[in-house]
Amino acid sequence: GAVVSQHPSWVICKSGTSVKIECRSLDFQATTMFWYRQFPKQSLMLMATSNEGSKATYEQGVEKDKFLINHASLTLSTLTVTSAHPEDSSFYICSARVGVEVRSDTQYFGPGTRLTVL
Amino acid sequence: QKEVEQDPGPLSVPEGAIVSLNCTYSNSAFQYFMWYRQYSRKGPELLMYTYSSGNKEDGRFTAQVDKSSKYISLFIRDSQPSDSATYLCAMTRGKLIFGQGTELSVKP
Numbered sequence: 001g002a003v004v005s006q007h008p009s010w011v012i013c014k015s016g017t018s019v020k021i022e023c024r025s026l027d028f029q030a031t032t033m034f035w036y037r038q039f040p041k042q043s044l045m046l047m048a049t050s051n052e053g054s055k056a057t058y059e060q061g062v063e064k065d066k067f068l069i070n071h072a073s074l075t076l077s078t079l080t081v082t083s084a085h086p087e088d089s090s091f092y093i094c095s096a097r098v099g100v101e102v103r104s105d106t107q108y109f110g111p112g113t114r115l116t117v118l
Numbered sequence: 119q120k121e122v123e124q125d126p127g128p129l130s131v132p133e134g135a136i137v138s139l140n141c142t143y144s145n146s147a148f149q150y151f152m153w154y155r156q157y158s159r160k161g162p163e164l165l166m167y168t169y170s171s172g173n174k175e176d177g178r179f180t181a182q183v184d185k186s187s188k189y190i191s192l193f194i195r196d197s198q199p200s201d202s203a204t205y206l207c208a209m210t211r212g213k214l215i216f217g218q219g220t221e222l223s224v225k226p
Contacts, residue, residue: 004161006161041126041221042218042219043206043217043219044162044216046213046214091159093161095161106167107164108164109154109161109162109163110161111160111161112159112161
């Protein structure tokens, strides 16, 4: 149980284009999903918290107009990188919180999406 | 100073060795402590999850928490080449804060 998928797993795009990444909880409903970014040899940095049916909460320093998050259903959240530039190249990982126990914050992670912007 | 400090390694051990991975933290508000394993180009996988000070064992893995010293550890017994991965400690204070990750290589 608690499987999270991401699509695509790898995307290459030209500078200036937009890219959409999907995150799905396959066998459970996720009220809250999270988007992380990871640079090589570095840890995961939280970008935003996404709650179903409401606007995402972005971490300090993350441009909400550049990284558009939509959490339209209890099993799907999307991250759109708008007008992508080479510095946006990174590994993007989503996660989903199981259940409503916020204190413990047990999250299950997707396999990640590697974005390369040329 | 980072809230969570973890030695990035890399750490290389022979097969069968006992591995000790450690993290320190500065914020006493952290309540729950996790260890994740991340293989190259994959998402993190939850390994262990603890709340209170003390030890928690699961197969070859033991997680240890010392809240008084703000120190957590993960021990891997009888390490296997398949254990080669990056190990991330994480802790919660309303959101999940990760350590930098320790890259482990277990040589046959």
